[in-house]
Amino acid sequence: MSESRVRRAEIAIEQTHVDRVYVRLAELRAQAEAMRTRGYELGRGAQSEAVFEQASMLYERDMMVFHANQTLQTLDAEYEGLVFGRLDHGSAEPVHVGRLGIRDADFDNLVTDWRAPAAAAFYQATAEEPMDVVRRRVIRCSGQSVLDIDDDVLMPEAVPDDMNVVGEGALLAALGRARGDTMRDIVATIQKEQDDVIRAPWRGVTEITGGPGTGKTAVALHRAAYLLYRHRRQLGGAGVLVVGPSGVFTNYISRVLPSMGETNVELRSLGQVLDGIDATRHDPAALAAVKGSLRMRKVLGKALRDTPPEAPTEMRIVYRGEVLKLSARELEKVRRKVHGHSQPPNRARVRAAEALLEALADRAEQYARDDGRSFDRAELVRDLGERLDFHRFLVVWWPVLYPAQVLRWLGDERRLARAAKNVLTAPEVALLSASLAEPDREWTVADVALLDELRVLLGPPPKRRRGQSAGAESPPERGGPARHRPEHYDEYSHVVVDESQDLSPLQWRMVARRGRYASWTVVGDPVQSSWPHPGEAAAARDQAFGARTPRRRYTLRTNYRNSAEIFDLAARVVAGHAEEDELPHAVRTTGLTPQIRRTDPGNRESATQLAAKEQLDAVDGTVGVICAMNRVDEVGRWLSGYDDDRLRVVGSLDSKGLEYDAVVLVEPSELVDESLTGRRVLYVALTRATQRLTVLASDDRWLAAGE
Numbered sequence: 001m002s003e004s005r006v007r008r009a010e011i012a013i014e015q016t017h018v019d020r021v022y023v024r025l026a027e028l029r030a031q032a033e034a035m036r037t038r039g040y041e042l043g044r045g046a047q048s049e050a051v052f053e054q055a056s057m058l059y060e061r062d063m064m065v066f067h068a069n070q071t072l073q074t075l076d077a078e079y080e081g082l083v084f085g086r087l088d089h090g091s092a093e094p095v096h097v098g099r100l101g102i103r104d105a106d107f108d109n110l111v112t113d114w115r116a117p118a119a120a121a122f123y124q125a126t127a128e129e130p131m132d133v134v135r136r137r138v139i140r141c142s143g144q145s146v147l148d149i150d151d152d153v154l155m156p157e158a159v160p161d162d163m164n165v166v167g168e169g170a171l172l173a174a175l176g177r178a179r180g181d182t183m184r185d186i187v188a189t190i191q192k193e194q195d196d197v198i199r200a201p202w203r204g205v206t207e208i209t210g211g212p213g214t215g216k217t218a219v220a221l222h223r224a225a226y227l228l229y230r231h232r233r234q235l236g237g238a239g240v241l242v243v244g245p246s247g248v249f250t251n252y253i254s255r256v257l258p259s260m261g262e263t264n265v266e267l268r269s270l271g272q273v274l275d276g277i278d279a280t281r282h283d284p285a286a287l288a289a290v291k292g293s294l295r296m297r298k299v300l301g302k303a304l305r306d307t308p309p310e311a312p313t314e315m316r317i318v319y320r321g322e323v324l325k326l327s328a329r330e331l332e333k334v335r336r337k338v339h340g341h342s343q344p345p346n347r348a349r350v351r352a353a354e355a356l357l358e359a360l361a362d363r364a365e366q367y368a369r370d371d372g373r374s375f376d377r378a379e380l381v382r383d384l385g386e387r388l389d390f391h392r393f394l395v396v397w398w399p400v401l402y403p404a405q406v407l408r409w410l411g412d413e414r415r416l417a418r419a420a421k422n423v424l425t426a427p428e429v430a431l432l433s434a435s436l437a438e439p440d441r442e443w444t445v446a447d448v449a450l451l452d453e454l455r456v457l458l459g460p461p462p463k464r465r466r467g468q469s470a471g472a473e474s475p476p477e478r479g480g481p482a483r484h485r486p487e488h489y490d491e492y493s494h495v496v497v498d499e500s501q502d503l504s505p506l507q508w509r510m511v512a513r514r515g516r517y518a519s520w521t522v523v524g525d526p527v528q529s530s531w532p533h534p535g536e537a538a539a540a541r542d543q544a545f546g547a548r549t550p551r552r553r554y555t556l557r558t559n560y561r562n563s564a565e566i567f568d569l570a571a572r573v574v575a576g577h578a579e580e581d582e583l584p585h586a587v588r589t590t591g592l593t594p595q596i597r598r599t600d601p602g603n604r605e606s607a608t609q610l611a612a613k614e615q616l617d618a619v620d621g622t623v624g625v626i627c628a629m630n631r632v633d634e635v636g637r638w639l640s641g642y643d644d645d646r647l648r649v650v651g652s653l654d655s656k657g658l659e660y661d662a663v664v665l666v667e668p669s670e671l672v673d674e675s676l677t678g679r680r681v682l683y684v685a686l687t688r689a690t691q692r693l694t695v696l697a698s699d700d701r702w703l704a705a706g707e
C-alpha cells in the first residue's frame, strides 16, 4: 500500500475511536444538563417545606447545580482537540490520551487524562527507555475530525507485522504552524525534559531556567494545570497565582489555562498585583531602578512619619473657660512619640488620640499648678475625649492614610529629601520627585510595588461600608481585574512567577506577600534580564522563598521558537553577556537568514512600512514591529494605515515572553541605549520571531558583541 493510503487508513481507524469519544461526550453533557434541571426542580419544591428541610434541600440544590455547571464547563472547554495521542504497548490494549479522562458506560477507558500517571509514558518514553511503548502517536483534530497523525516508534524490534507507522515529527510540524494572538497549549507535544519539570513534586520551590523559546512559560502553565489535577485537595481551594511581566503577556497566555480546564488560576501582570490598579506604563530605566530598590522601603517608612501636608500646625481647645494650646513643635513631639511605638499609622489612631489628650492634660495641669488650683487629669481626658471639636482636630491631624496619597506627597522634593536623607542621592531624589509630582499621572508598573509596600506599612484603613473598595486609592481611581476573592488575598497555595529575572527587590516582596504559605514555580532567564542589580534582586528572591524546601532547579536547553538562523544573530549580539551554556540550542532551520537593512533616519518611516508589508505578505500568522519604548506611539502612527489585525507594534520591554511569526526590529541601537541592561533587552527583541526577521538600523553599534 502507498504511504498516503496507509495514512488514510490509519486516520480512519482513529476517526472511529474519536467518534465514539464524542458520542460519549454528548451523553455526559446530557447527563449533566439533566442533573442541573433536577437541581433547579429541588429548589422549587423547597418553598413549601419546613424550614430545616428547606435549608437542606436548598443546599442539595446548590451542590447539584454547582457540580453540573462545573462538569458542563469542563466538557465544553476541552471539546476542541479532546483526543490527541495514543500509546501502543507491547501486549495491552492501546491507550488514548487526551485533555480529559473519559470512560464509557461500562467504565472502560475511552480517553486517559494527560495528567494521569497512566499517560506519563506519552511524554516520558524514549527510544533508550521506551517504558513498554512500541508506538507513540500524536493525533491532530479539528472539531470532531481527525486531520492527521504522526508516529514515533520506540521499540522497533517489537513492532508487530500489522502495525503501521506514519509521519515524521509531530513536534516540528507543530512548531512550523502559524502563530495567532494567544499562546497555544503544547499538551500534545510536550518533550521529556519539559515533562520532568511539569510533573516535579509540588512542595518547595521549583526553578525553571533556560534561554528564549525553550518553553519555560508553556511548561510553567502546564505545571499549574498538572498540580491542580494531581493535588487538588492541597492546592485547589486556595488557588494558584500566575504573575507575568505585562498585561500584553497575560492576555497572550490567558487562553492556555482555561483550555486545560483550570479555573482555579489567577493571572496577573506585575502592574495588576495590587487590587484596584492596572498599571501598564513603564518608567525610564534609571527611575525604575530607584523605584524597585530595597532602599525605597526606608524612604517610605520615613515618609509616612512626616507631618501630613494638610495637618494643622497648632491646636487650640477651650476647656473650662481656659484655652489650651499646643504649638507646631509640641504637636510634632507628640507625633514622634506615637510613631515611636512602630505601629502602622492607621492602627495607631487610638494611641494618637491618647497621646494628644495627655499633652493637653500636661498643659492644663501646668496652668492649674501656676494658679495653685487643684486638677483632675482623668476628668479632662474623659471630657475632651468625648468632644466633637477634639475629634474634628484629630481626623485632620492624624488622618487615615492611603498608599496613593503618601506616595504623591513625595512629589514634593523637600519632603522626599527629608525622607530619603542618607538613603538616596540628590540626583535620585530629583528624578523620583519629578516623576511623582504630576497629580494626574497614571501609576507605572514600578509604582505598584511601592504602593503595596505602603499598604502594609500604613496598615489597613478602617472598614468601609459594603460596596466600597479599600484598595490603594482613596477614593478608588480605576477598576482592577475581576475579583472573586477578598481584596489583597494572600493565601495562594502555589505561586508561579514568569520572567522572574526582571523582578525588582520590591516586586519580589510584593509577590511574596501573596504566597506566604505557598509553594513556588519560578521561571526565568538571567541573560534576558532588564534589572540592573541582580545581586540585590536575588537576595530579595531568597527572602521571598524563606526556608521553603526542597529547592529544585531545571534547565531547559532547546529553543523551540526561533529558527537557527534567527537565534544565531541573537546569540552573536549577546555574546560576552552570557556563558556558553546559558544559550539554548535552536532545533529548526528555515533557510531564511535575518535581513539587516541600513536605513537613514530620514527614511525610517517608509522603511518600516515596507518591511511590515513584506512580512505580512510572507507569513500567515502574526507580525510584530518592535522598537524602543519611547518610539512606540510614533511607529504606531507610521503603521496606522495598515488594516490587518495580524500586525502589532510593541515596545522592547512589552515584547517579553511574546512571539510572532515575523518581526521587524526598528533601530536596535536605541534598545541598547534605552536600558541599563540594553544588550539583554536587544537579545529579548531578537528572539521573538519564529520564522522571519528584518532589522532596520541606521548604525552598527548594536552588532558590536560583548560591549
Ligand SMILES: Nc1ncnc2c1ncn2[C@@H]1O[C@H](COP(=O)(O)OP(=O)(O)OP(=O)(O)O)[C@@H](O)[C@H]1O
Pocket: 171, 174, 175, 184, 185, 186, 189, 190, 191, 194, 210, 211, 212, 213, 214, 215, 216, 217, 218, 219, 525, 528, 560, 561, 656, 657, 658, 659, 687
Ligand atoms: N513541546 C513543545 N511542543 C510544541 N511547541 C512547543 C513546545 N515547547 C515549546 N513550544 C513552543 O515554543 C514557543 C516558546 O515557548 P515559551 O514561550 O514557553 O518559551 P519561553 O522559554 O518562555 O521563552 P521566553 O524566555 O523567550 O519568554 C511557544 O510557541 C511554544 O508553544
